Amino acid sequence: KQEVTQIPAALSVPEGENLVLNCSFTDSAIYNLQWFRQDPGKGLTSLLLIQSSQREQTSGRLNASLDKSSGRSTLYIAASQPGDSATYLCAVRGFQGGSEKLVFGKGTKLTVNP
């Protein structure tokens, strides 16, 4: 059974700092990994999707990496801003038994202080 863990559970940084969020998963048999952002009481916004054959993806100030063999992904946020404050979730799509579901971690709650 796939399990996804995100560390740390919460992170508070001053504005302008570069930061890294971590995600690990137990089964390396995955199609892809997605990073999402969730604001309080809201739905999920897709940030980046990395295919299993890729090593990283970039969008603006965000860079996500994937090391499938070790079961790890990181989300790097450069020059953080107060507007980046949210919960960041990672999710993997595996191919055990033909399942199409995403398996999520519990998220990292990020606070960027002005």
Next chain:
Amino acid sequence: DTGVSQNPRHKITKRGQNVTFRCDPISEHNRLYWYRQTLGQGPEFLTYFQNEAQLEKSRLLSDRFSAERPKGSFSTLEIQRTEQGDSAMYLCASSLEQVWDEQFFGPGTRLTVL
């Protein structure tokens, strides 16, 4: 707006009542997913449709839950005889059947069972 939409956004009901939620996916997406998220947790998979066929159901989906997608467009999720433990955010996502299969989420329906 061309994103995933969900209605209602909030629902308060008394224990034992039935509730129904609606999800309208992105128009060209043939895959539709339902997830449930409780406070402080990541979303958990409930069920998945490809066109009108329900192809996967989680063990979380007890016999009080039923989902339909009759014409392969919008979907409904019904909960019968609601219990306080059903209180959660119900999230819908859609995707286009492709190898990378990026899932896009709606704003969610917040259910409170009194």
